[in-house]
Amino acid sequence: MNLGVRTPLTLISAPAGFGKTMLLESWAAHYPGPSVVKRVVIDTTNDHSAGVEFLRDSTQRGDHDVLLLVDCGDLAMTPEFGQRLHRLIRGNAGRVRVVLVTRSDPPLPLHLYRLSGTVVEIRAAELAFTIDEAATLMRRHRLDLTDSEVAELVARTGGWPAGLMFAAMNLAGKTDSARVIREFRGDAGNVAAYLMTEVLDAQPPELREFLLRTCVVDEVRPALAEALTGRVCDLRSLQFISHGNAFILPVPGTADCYTYQPLFREFLRAQLLSESPEAAPELHRAAAAWFAQNDQPLEAIHHAITAGDWSHAARYLVRQLDFAGLLVGRRRRQLTRLFAGLPDDLNGSDAAIVRAARALAAFDVGRCTSELGKARAWLDYPMTARGQAIELAISLLHAVCASLREDTEAGLAAVLSAEAQLRAASPDLATAHPELRLLVAGCKGRVLLQRGDFASALAAFTEGIAIAEEADAHESLADFLGMAALVEAVWGHLRRAGEVIAQAAALAESGAHLSQSAIVAEAWVDTEQGDLPSAEDLVQRAAKAAHTHDARVVTAALALVRARLLRAGGDIALAAAELRAARSSYGTQGGWLGQALVVDEAKLLVAQHQPQEAITVIEQSQGRDQTGSLLVLQRAAAESGERLPALPTLATHHMVPLETQVDGWLVQAAASIRSRDSGRSGICLERALRLAAPEHLRRPFAEAPPSVRTLLEPTGDVLRRHPWLRAPDPRVRDRTSADRWAAPRPELVVTASLTSKEHEVLEYLAELLTTEEIASTMYVSVNTVRSHVRSILRKLSASRRNEAVRRAWELGLLPSRPEV
Structure with a gap:
């Protein structure tokens, strides 16, 4: 002043x-x-x-x-x-x-x-009062409010001094300050009386009507004001009204947008309902139509629902392809609240699609399928833009349903069809609606993981991570990180799984949830690496975690972990019961994941000296030709003394999980021991150890055939050359996931397991053979050897051959370093 x-x-x-x-x-x-x-x-x-x-x-x-x-x-x-x-x-x-x-x-x-x-x-x-000034005012009225309560009070009043004084009067003598502040409104009591006499009644009739008709929206723009009042309204008119100080203020950061002070808006809305109750629904319909025409579907939906116009609310959601927001994305909770009251008997394709999405959100696949059938039956104009939006919505929701069922073949076909339809709909559609892409990525990854196509599943979940990060969809990001970690874990990339789990844990520390899949992935890693106490704790946490649409997959993986822990603890019968229950729940058409339950059950039968039962379990399964199944048949045949079936050709790490590759070499080692080929058995065991060493994969060795386990005695030469086989120190089990995986790691980074040929080349490099000598010894071309060497250098993060050999010694990929 x-x-x-x-x-x-x-x-x-x-x-x-x-x-x-x-x-x-x-x-x-x-x-x-x-x-x-x-x-x-x-x-x-x-x-x-x-x-x-x-x-x-x-x-x-x-x-x-x-x-x-x-x-x-x-x-x-x-x-x-x-x-x-x-x-x-x-x-x-x-x-x-x-x-x-x-x-x-x-x-x-x-x-x-x-x-x-x-x-x-x-x-x-x-x-207007600042938060500090409002706090001082409250203290002068002997009111002891927290910082958050004062901040909420300032937000509710807009810093209006009279409003703060009325609030202080309301708070006097009250014990529950937070509740009083939440219930402090402008449409009742002293505040309403003051606003009526001092503000509204002091306005000219025309401005009074303007205030009442435009109060139904949170923010007023010139064109929107015209739609609500039926009169011409330009920016100068709003500026004039604002300068008239009728509690309407410019919205910061906008050029033509104004808003009412919160208490005054509440008062105006109550007064509108009192004076013209029939006008309020019509005003909300007009606002909904305007927002829909101006590509603001969420506002359009809100006003249509407020007007009781559910048909248009559903139409706005589906026409704008925002129905996926009921399932994924940062607006999921908001849309769920908005459509909580959608009538079950409302006809029309749009309403049926919304009900189908809501059913999926509640994991009711049957109800979703039924509603999709109604939506297709009610589709009257399939060739129009609206009809095409409905067709796309039906296709995408059908893909989600299919991905949750037993038949993975049908599920993959439905997902690929929906993905193609989304791609063909519009070049910019996927970018404008990230929720649609999130749905497709989640369904695709889910189905591919069950089939055992780990590379493609990981690619789908990685794409989902990128979309969720770009869309700032933290819940979806947490779910995709968890599933990506689970793929890495079951594939055998245990260290990479740990890195992804650390990302998920860091995200959880910033406010997002830690998904059930991330917890199961960490439990899987700990079980494979032999940290059984930690794995048991994680299994308990996973059982209490909230379910997602990946629950069928995650539950099966959790059952595998739980059964393996039970077996490690000596309770083989309970482990077998766990697997049988999981198989019954999961179904018989589950691809790789369903067969994994079968294989583990058959392994338990072999361990219980019931080889014939193990053979029967495998032979009656749909995945009896999978590598893991054939390896169990080998074990069972050896146990029963029958003629051994032919050993499967071990695929590369891109085809089968690392544990299966390791198990294959262990089965061959056992076969060589039976045939008294000690040289061959040693080579097979060494190959298994070299494959497992980079990931510290210990479980297959603990469950190896008895003849092989005798070679792994604590005092034996094998353990001396591969000290990583010792179980981890249980004293580290109390560390959090983020701390555990984010701890400084050695510089030795193996990006993928070495193939058998790469192992052979690595051995020759350690013997200081030249490229030409290695080529001659292996009967391959020089270029082939050079290709193997480049791959070894990349996987061991080395720049020279001697550096690669040194790192291989440190990782246990080669026998102990020669004494100098």
Whole structure:
């Protein structure tokens, strides 16, 4: 104020209850300046005449250095008074300065004052209380509020001083301050009475109607105001209303958007329902139509539902392809709340699709399928844009349903069909609707994992991670990270799984949830690496975690982990029961994952010396030709003394999990021991150890055939050359996932397991053979050897051959380093 009064005009303009008069009186009482302070109060008794006469007298007397305080109270300044005031300021430059207090902008050429820099304006934004000021006010009323309660109170009132005073009155003597603040509203009690008499009733009829008709929306724009009022409204009109200080303010960061003070908006909406209850639904319908036409479907849906127009609400959701938001994405909870009351008997394709999505969100695949059938039957205009949107919605939701069923072949076909339809719909559609892409990526990864196509499954989940990060969809990101970690774990990339788990754990620390799949993935890693106490704790956590649409896959993986832990603890019968129950629940058409349950059950039967039962379990399964199944048949045949079936050709790590590759070499080692080929058995065991070493994969060795386990005695040579086989120290089990996996790791980074040929080349490199000598020994070309060497260097993160050999020794991929 002291700085402001140095200019010819100081304008204090704000709505009722902002403490303008109190500010003026407080400042005038302590004004230290040399000017003669004179005050004029405009009220209904003098109808501005006293003020006009005072201005005339001041001009005629020629008073020097006068500070004129003009308080208009709740009256609007008349044009005559404004002209007199303007002439006084301009005609007595340097002698007369004016402080003008008003509820609305006066009839003065303020643009000229602003241009010349001769006005200081103090408006509602400057008079509103800050959080610190509100806290001070509450303390003066002996109210002990927390910082968050004060902040919420300021947000509810917009810093309106009168509103804060009313809130303080409500809080006096109350024990539950948080509840009182939550229930403090502008449509009841003293606040409503004040706003009625001091604000709404003081407005001209036309502006009063404008306020009531536009209050149904949170933010007002010129075109939207026209749709609601039926009258022309441009930006200047909104600016004028804002300067009239009817508790409507510009939205920061926008050029043409205005909003009502929260309490005033509540009051207006209650008054609208009181005065014109039939008008409110129509206004909401008009707002919904406007928002829909202007590509703001969420706002359109909100207003359609408020109007009770569920048909249009469903249409807005489906036509804009936002139905996927009921299942994934950052708006999932908001959309779920909005459509919680959708009638079950509402006809139409749009309503059926919304009900289908809601059923899927509740894991009700049968209800979803039924609703999709209704949606297709009600589709009247399949060739229109709306019809195409409905067709796409049906296809995508059908793909989700198919991915949750037993038949993985049908599931993959449905997912690929939906993916192709989404890609063909529009070049920009996938970018504009990330939720659709999230749905497809999740379904695709889920089905491919069950089939055992780990590379493609990981690619799908990785794509989902990228989409979720770009869309800022933290829940979906957590789920995709968990599933990616699970793929890496079951594939045998245990260290890479740990890195992804660390990402998921870090995300959880920032507020997102840690998905059940991430917990199961970590339990899987710990079980494979022999950290059984930690794995048992994680199994308990996983059982309590919230389910997602990956629950069928994750539950089967959890059953495998639980059974392996039971076996490690010696409870083989309970482990077998666990697997049988999981098989029964999972189904018989589960591809690789379903067969994994069968294989583990058959292994337990072999361990219980029931080889014939193991053979029967495998032979009756659909995946009896899979590598893991054939390896169990080998074990069972050896146990029963029958003729051994042919050993399967061991695929590369891209085809089967690492544990199966390792198991294959262990089975061959056992066969060589039986045939008394000690040289061959040693080579096979060494190959198994070299494959497992980079990932510290220990479980297959603990479950190896008895003849092989005798070679792994603690005092034997094998354990001395491969010390990593020892179980991890249980003292580290209390570390969190993020700490555990984010701990400094050795520089030795193996990006993938070495193939058998690469192992052979690596052995020759350790013997210092040249490329030509290796090629001659292996009967391959020099270029083939060079290709193997490049791959070895890449996988061992080495730049030279001697560095690769050194790292291979440290990782246990080669026999112990020769003594120098």
